[in-house]
Amino acid sequence: MPLTLNSLAALSGRASEHVLREEVEETGLTPEAILEKLRERLSIMRDSVRRGLASDAPSVAGMVGRNAKTLWEAEDPLKDPLLKRVQAYAMAVNEENARMGRIVAAPTAGSAGTLPGALLGVADHLGIPEEELLMPLVLAAGVGKMIGRVIHIAGASGGCQAEIGSSAAMAAAAVTELLGGTPEACAHAAALALQNTLGLVCDPVGGFVEVPCVMRNGFYAVHAVSAASMALAGIRSVIPPDEVVLAMARIGRLLPLELKETGLGGLADTPTGRKLAEEALKKA
Numbered sequence: 001m002p003l004t005l006n007s008l009a010a011l012s013g014r015a016s017e018h019v020l021r022e023e024v025e026e027t028g029l030t031p032e033a034i035l036e037k038l039r040e041r042l043s044i045m046r047d048s049v050r051r052g053l054a055s056d057a058p059s060v061a062g063m064v065g066r067n068a069k070t071l072w073e074a075e076d077p078l079k080d081p082l083l084k085r086v087q088a089y090a091m092a093v094n095e096e097n098a099r100m101g102r103i104v105a106a107p108t109a110g111s112a113g114t115l116p117g118a119l120l121g122v123a124d125h126l127g128i129p130e131e132e133l134l135m136p137l138v139l140a141a142g143v144g145k146m147i148g149r150v151i152h153i154a155g156a157s158g159g160c161q162a163e164i165g166s167s168a169a170m171a172a173a174a175v176t177e178l179l180g181g182t183p184e185a186c187a188h189a190a191a192l193a194l195q196n197t198l199g200l201v202c203d204p205v206g207g208f209v210e211v212p213c214v215m216r217n218g219f220y221a222v223h224a225v226s227a228a229s230m231a232l233a234g235i236r237s238v239i240p241p242d243e244v245v246l247a248m249a250r251i252g253r254l255l256p257l258e259l260k261e262t263g264l265g266g267l268a269d270t271p272t273g274r275k276l277a278e279e280a281l282k283k284a
């Protein structure tokens with residue numbers, strides 16, 4: 001039987017090892033080949049963070065493009081370098097996406113910043129070497145795959161909960177494993193992250209993956225780290241992880257079309273949203 005979050009939670013050892021074993025069985029690739037692919041993707045993630053933090057070039061539609069660099073270079077009134085780092089890293093990736101730069105869809109382009117923001121942000125904050133991020137990245141991919149077996153991971157199918165919720169769950173599990181969490185803790189970190197995105201609509205202004213998408217990745221990268229922190233402390237989701245995924249799928253089916261990536265509802269349908277969309281379409 002394919003792994004699910006519930007079955008993963010019942011296993012011992014490292015959660016990522018079970019995911020890697022399943023991937024080897026399904027694809028016929030060697031563990032080394034799979035890890036090499038993830039090493040390449042990790043390098044792309046890292047590069048997109050670097051480029052995003054250094055650039056203030058406008059996005060295609062001109063609505064974003066300066067936020068990550070602005071945050072990164074600003075004074076930190078909270079004196080919390082982890083919070084600022086995670087937010088800036090995530091936004092940097094999504095602004096690179098909005099500039100048509102090279103990123104890793106994790107699991108989608110619109111939610112590409114959450115996983116690297118959380119995983120790379122925590123690793124850099126703690127001085128953890130890059131090579132130690134590979135197995136947590138394996139787990140993140142596995143969590144995305146488990147969710148994808150239940151619902152299409154796309155804003156058009158289930159609203160932003162299907163995109164940013166999935167990416168937050170992936171990131172939460174990855175950070176939990178990076179910090180020594182058990183498979184049970186990793187599965188519940190994913191569930192805690194996902195359940196607190198339920199009902200989140202997909203409302204991109206003008207249909208561009210810019211507003212509110214860039215800032216949303218910044219917020220949900222922090223959300224993922226919070227879920228990991230809770231799970232590592234022993235907090236568990238009262239609703240079993242697999243049932244959380246099923247609830248998200250059911251909610252996605254109930255959301256009206258206007259709230260599923262059409263740009264016809266939510267923030268996109270505000271007076272300012274409509275005006276920005278008109279201006280952006282002239283530039284694009």
